[in-house]
Amino acid sequence: MSEVQRKKYSDKEKNSIFDHEFMPHIDSMYNFAYRLTFDEDDAKDLVQDTYLKAYRFINSFEQGTNAKAWLFRILKNSFINEYRKKSKQPSKVDYQEVETYYNSDNVDYSMTSDLRVDAVKDMLGDEISNALNSLAVDFRTVIILCDLEGFTYEEMAKILDIPIGTVRSRLHRARNLLKDKLRSYAENMGYDTDEE
Amino acid sequence: MDKNLNTSNKRKLNCSDESKCFELLESILDGEETTASKEILDEKLAKCQPCFEHYHLEKVIREVLKNKCTKHMVPAELADTIRQKIQEIK
Numbered sequence: 001m002s003e004v005q006r007k008k009y010s011d012k013e014k015n016s017i018f019d020h021e022f023m024p025h026i027d028s029m030y031n032f033a034y035r036l037t038f039d040e041d042d043a044k045d046l047v048q049d050t051y052l053k054a055y056r057f058i059n060s061f062e063q064g065t066n067a068k069a070w071l072f073r074i075l076k077n078s079f080i081n082e083y084r085k086k087s088k089q090p091s092k093v094d095y096q097e098v099e100t101y102y103n104s105d106n107v108d109y110s111m112t113s114d115l116r117v118d119a120v121k122d123m124l125g126d127e128i129s130n131a132l133n134s135l136a137v138d139f140r141t142v143i144i145l146c147d148l149e150g151f152t153y154e155e156m157a158k159i160l161d162i163p164i165g166t167v168r169s170r171l172h173r174a175r176n177l178l179k180d181k182l183r184s185y186a187e188n189m190g191y192d193t194d195e196e
Numbered sequence: 197m198d199k200n201l202n203t204s205n206k207r208k209l210n211c212s213d214e215s216k217c218f219e220l221l222e223s224i225l226d227g228e229e230t231t232a233s234k235e236i237l238d239e240k241l242a243k244c245q246p247c248f249e250h251y252h253l254e255k256v257i258r259e260v261l262k263n264k265c266t267k268h269m270v271p272a273e274l275a276d277t278i279r280q281k282i283q284e285i286k
């Protein structure tokens with residue numbers, strides 16, 4: 001993850017790292033890109049840009065370290081830059097709002113949900129996906145990284161350039177927002193969401 | 197764990213430190229809490245109804261996200277396109 005340590009790989013080493021450490025993550029990278037952009041072509045471009053950058057900056061990658069986290073960090077940064085470029089309204093305002101309003105590390109964990117385990121179990125993949133996709137990008141991202149891709153809090157902190165405490169609180173809030181969505185689906189499915 | 201569902205009447209109905217307990221339970225589910233022993237977890241779940249419910253809801257949320265979220269197939273030509281572009285910049 002460190003960009004300070006510079007290596008000098010031979011072409012053969014570069015190809016080997018690229019093929020054996022970078023390319024095996026293309027499925028996860030594409031899924032992440034698709035869930036960020038919701039568009040097949042944008043997702044393809046984002047993954048392609050990420051791999052080209054990864055190759056260009058391969059000397060900043062230390063062989064044997066976490067290539068997946070390194071690639072995800074590049075992808076996420078490319079997305080932010082691209083997203084800001086594309087959108088006419090700069091996303092800065094939204095982002096700041098999120099940073100100041102949602103990112104305080106003091107979270108009240110005691111909020112309980114009346115969503116029922118059985119209702120969640122019965123939900124279809126599409127419903128889960130739609131609920132996830134409906135979350136704001138910062139919340140969606142932490143859930144993807146943690147629950148879909150299995151990154152640790154520490155890896156997520158490095159990928160997102162935020163402190164671990166913020167990872168923890170943002171994740172907690174993201175799952176609460178997801179539960180709200182799932183609860184409304186459950187109500188539509190006719191599940192009784194009230195406490196017994 | 198589910199067999200405990202029938203013994204919910206033995207659990208206390210209010211958690212004295214919900215915020216702290218829930219944070220701990222979520223850390224355990226995320227694989228971040230390695231110091232809390234299984235005994236502590238088991239005891240919490242056996243004795244406290246809010247903790248029990250929160251743990252199982254959080255657990256199932258993680259399971260459905262991991263197992264049910266639609267996977268998007270990588271377009272077949274993407275890997276080849278990337279390799280080709282790499283050859284061009286070499």
